[in-house]
Amino acid sequence: MPLFTNPDAELCKFVAKVSYEAGIRxxxxxxxxxxxxEVFTALRKYADEYLPELIIGVGTIITVKDAQKYLALGAEFIxxxxxxxxxxxxxxxxxxFWCPGASTLSEIVRAHDLGADLVKIFPAETLGGPAFIKAIKAPCPWINVMPTGGVTTAEENLKGWFATGISCVGIGSNLFSKDILASPEKTKERVVTLLETIKKVRNA
Incomplete structure (x- = not known):
């Protein structure tokens, strides 16, 4: 799942549009x-008009007040x-849909027991990378997890994560780097390549 943030609403629209055209939903x-x-409101309005199949959620939600605010603005997941x-x-x-962050096995199981649809493992690379995910999935294979932090677009990196039985990955700055964002073509190509690589490693 791509994640992005920027105070420039037009740039956020651009990233969402290019991601959508590349196959992101x-x-x-x-x-x-x-x-x-304000930026999310503009993005939500833009997506409703031009990106009809795009499901948009909001991350970095810390409080109920924040969740209430963004739900009212049209967020489809937290x-x-x-x-x-x-x-x-x-x-x-x-x-x-609720995806809380967790960094220990106890937190991960607690999140699942509280009704989390997906558990975000963060910061995944710092916690031990794929080896950590493999270790926590061993006793709890039924819990859907998404590593975020340390995930890159490189095939070997993605192969390592998906080999552990994860549901998906969260990827931000490594996908939408400043040099890539300077070109619509490069941005779209980067996302298309990412999706193709994920499909490849999933089917390996």
């Missing part, structure tokens, strides 16, 4: 700037860097 907008609500039982309860009550 789920997109995470990270709420990390002061004007993030992602967090950590586990908040209050946010989880809010998402369940409002029937919204």
């Amino acid at each position: 789920v997109f995470e907008f990270a709420s990390r700037t002061d004007n993030a609500p 992602v967090a860097p950590m586990l908040s039982e209050e946010v989880g309860k809010f998402c369940r009550e409002n029937d919204i």
Whole structure:
């Protein structure tokens, strides 16, 4: 799942558009700037008009207040860097997809027990990379996890992650680097290549 954030609404629209054209249908907008609500509102409106099949959620959600705000603005799922039982309860009550962050086996199992649809393992590379994921999946293979942090577009990197039985990966700055964003063609090519590589390693 690609994730992106920027205070420039036009750049966010551009990234979403190019990702959509490349085949992406789920997109995470990270709420990390002061004007993030305004940027998301513009992105949501743009997607509704021009990217009809794109599912857009919001990441870096820390509090219930934040979750309430973005749900009202049209967020279709909630992602967090950590586990908040209050946010989880809010998402369940409002029937919204919830992906909290976790960094220990206890947190991961707790998130699952609280109703998490997907658990974000963050920061995945710092925690031990694929070896860590493999270790936590061994006793709990039924839990859907998404490593974020340290995931790159390189085939060997992706192969290592997907070999552990993960559901998907979260990838941001490595996919949308400044040099790539300077060219629509390069950005689209980068996303297309990523999707093709993921398909390849999944079927390996």
